[in-house]
Amino acid sequence: xxxxxxxxxxxxxxxxxxxxxxxxxxxxxxxxxxxxxxxxxxxxxxxxxxxxxxxxxxxxxxxxxxxxxxxxxxxxxxxxxxxxxxxxxxxxxxxxxxxxxxxxxxxxxxxxxxxxxxxxxxxxxxxxxxxxxxxxxxxxxxxxxxxxxxxxxxxxxxxxxxxxxxxxxxxxxxxxxxxxxxxxxxxxxxxxxxxxxxxxxxxxxxxxxxxxxxxxxxxxxxxxxxxxxxxxxxxxxxxxxxxxxxxxxxxxxxxxxxxxxxxxxxxxxxxxxxxxxxxxxxxxxxxxxxxxxxxxxxxxxxxxxxxxxxxxxxxxxxxxxxxxxxxxxxxxxxxxxxxxxxxxxxxxxxxxxxxxxxxxxxxxxxxxxxxxxxxxxxxxxxxxxxxxxxxxxxxxxxxxxxxxxxxxxxxxxxxxxxxxxxxxxxxxxxxxxxxxxxxxxxxxxxxxxxxxxxxxxxxxxxxxxxxxxxxxxxxxxxxxxxxxxxxxxxxxxxxxxxxxxxxx
Ligand code: BES
Ligand code: ZN
Ligand code: ZN
Numbered sequence: 001x002x003x004x005x006x007x008x009x010x011x012x013x014x015x016x017x018x019x020x021x022x023x024x025x026x027x028x029x030x031x032x033x034x035x036x037x038x039x040x041x042x043x044x045x046x047x048x049x050x051x052x053x054x055x056x057x058x059x060x061x062x063x064x065x066x067x068x069x070x071x072x073x074x075x076x077x078x079x080x081x082x083x084x085x086x087x088x089x090x091x092x093x094x095x096x097x098x099x100x101x102x103x104x105x106x107x108x109x110x111x112x113x114x115x116x117x118x119x120x121x122x123x124x125x126x127x128x129x130x131x132x133x134x135x136x137x138x139x140x141x142x143x144x145x146x147x148x149x150x151x152x153x154x155x156x157x158x159x160x161x162x163x164x165x166x167x168x169x170x171x172x173x174x175x176x177x178x179x180x181x182x183x184x185x186x187x188x189x190x191x192x193x194x195x196x197x198x199x200x201x202x203x204x205x206x207x208x209x210x211x212x213x214x215x216x217x218x219x220x221x222x223x224x225x226x227x228x229x230x231x232x233x234x235x236x237x238x239x240x241x242x243x244x245x246x247x248x249x250x251x252x253x254x255x256x257x258x259x260x261x262x263x264x265x266x267x268x269x270x271x272x273x274x275x276x277x278x279x280x281x282x283x284x285x286x287x288x289x290x291x292x293x294x295x296x297x298x299x300x301x302x303x304x305x306x307x308x309x310x311x312x313x314x315x316x317x318x319x320x321x322x323x324x325x326x327x328x329x330x331x332x333x334x335x336x337x338x339x340x341x342x343x344x345x346x347x348x349x350x351x352x353x354x355x356x357x358x359x360x361x362x363x364x365x366x367x368x369x370x371x372x373x374x375x376x377x378x379x380x381x382x383x384x385x386x387x388x389x390x391x392x393x394x395x396x397x398x399x400x401x402x403x404x405x406x407x408x409x410x411x412x413x414x415x416x417x418x419x420x421x422x423x424x425x426x427x428x429x430x431x432x433x434x435x436x437x438x439x440x441x442x443x444x445x446x447x448x449x450x451x452x453x454x455x456x457x458x459x460x461x462x463x464x465x466x467x468x469x470x471x472x473x474x475x476x477x478x479x480x481x482x483x484x485x486x487x488x489x490x491x492x493x494x495x496x497x498x499x500x501x502x503x504x
Pocket of ligand 3: 266269287346348349373374
């Protein structure tokens with residue numbers, strides 16, 4: 001993690017990152033720096049090269065021994081600046097500096113930014129943006145071509161007063177982002193290594209030494225005993241044994257009902273016998289990111305000492321074609337006794353989640369929130385910058401949306417309803433694992449998948465239903481090429497939102 005120190009004046013650093021609002025020219029601090037650099041900054045700001053537009057930047061070599069480089073970086077117009085814009089600006093500055101093999105920076109935080117987003121939020125989110133930008137998935141490369149990461153950042157705030165508040169929020173933000181980077185590492189790890197067994201070991205390693213936190217890993221025979229026929233059906237084509245990973249954090253009083261997080265843990269999705277075409281199979285190592293997100297969120301919440309009871313349920317297996325693989329036309333029986341027709345073995349996520357959603361009933365949960373890279377249809381619907389949110393419960397949907405807005409991650413609510421529930425109706429079993437609206441498989445696929453999951457939120461005997469939300473993150477988990485403010489690979493979507501949701 002980057003060591004953050006707080007300053008009123010610019011200390012010695014390899015590079016000073018100087019954010020500038022569009023069209024405003026240099027502010028008071030900028031003018032001070034400009035005077036020290038004999039007008040070098042002002043020569044750039046306002047020139048054709050740079051006027052502070054978002055994502056614009058210009059590196060100035062100053063010749064100053066204490067501050068040899070200044071990175072002018074655009075914030076966009078002051079009236080439009082948002083938390084998202086600020087985080088992207090900070091991230092971009094860090095990625096540029098790190099690409100130039102710079103290890104320590106000074107980052108100027110304009111008072112107008114602090115005023116706009118508040119000091120605790122600014123401290124927390126600036127730390128998050130820095131840490132996310134300071135991660136690179138390159139551990140499989142020879143050492144000399146790996147990214148040079150930052151070690152130190154001096155935050156420069158001429159009006160700084162409440163140092164303790166800033167330091168505390170900054171270290172919380174850094175911890176949450178560090179856990180988010182762990183989630184990214186899990187997602188990026190090649191599928192030959194990231195097996196269900198390996199994921200279970202990673203859960204144990206991440207939880208190690210954290211008070212009130214316990215990991216239980218159920219083996220194949222235990223999964224069988226529980227009657228998780230849908231989960232086992234998906235797993236049966238693989239040489240790798242499935243694992244049902246349970247992480248419990250008891251931060252609340254004994255009587256408090258837990259929030260249960262469920263995560264899809266397909267460590268590789270070949271599609272099974274309904275095999276994926278090559279261009280769609282690539283990147284299916286990321287199909288366990290739902291599990292990683294649920295796990296990372298719980299661990300971060302536990303490290304923050306949040307006073308809640310939280311459980312993460314992570315069904316983990318591989319979806320492979322083989323002589324022992326489950327087939328289209330198979331009928332599987334879920335843990336609650338309901339039967340499922342397999343029409344397509346590539347719609348496996350909803351099958352493993354169905355058993356986890358059945359298992360969640362055991363906890364008499366306050367609420368259940370699942371994370372899954374569930375459908376390509378979600379990406380077709382909303383693109384690649386947001387994740388789909390589904391819930392019959394307006395209060396949870398609103399709270400999750402607010403939490404996502406508070407951390408500048410983007411959730412977008414998509415519908416549940418009769419037409420989607422009808423789409424997964426089945427003649428030969430209780431429910432079908434495929435379905436589209438109006439009889440067309442391609443229509444409303446993300447909502448039909450959500451409707452399938454919703455079916456398992458009601459216990460068939462007791463008729464008890466728990467409050468539930470589903471997050472389809474297949475639209476927003478990964479950028480192969482990266483962005484100016486974050487490098488390529490898994491992006492850790494969801495951890496920040498979930499931590500915010502749990503702490504408020
Ligand atoms: N893991 C995929 C969904 C996915 C697609 C995630 C692209 C990330 C990027 C899921 O298991 C799947 O294959 N879904 C099918 C469902 C279909 C067969 C009903 C899909 O989306 O095509
Ligand atoms: Zn699939
Ligand atoms: Zn999948």
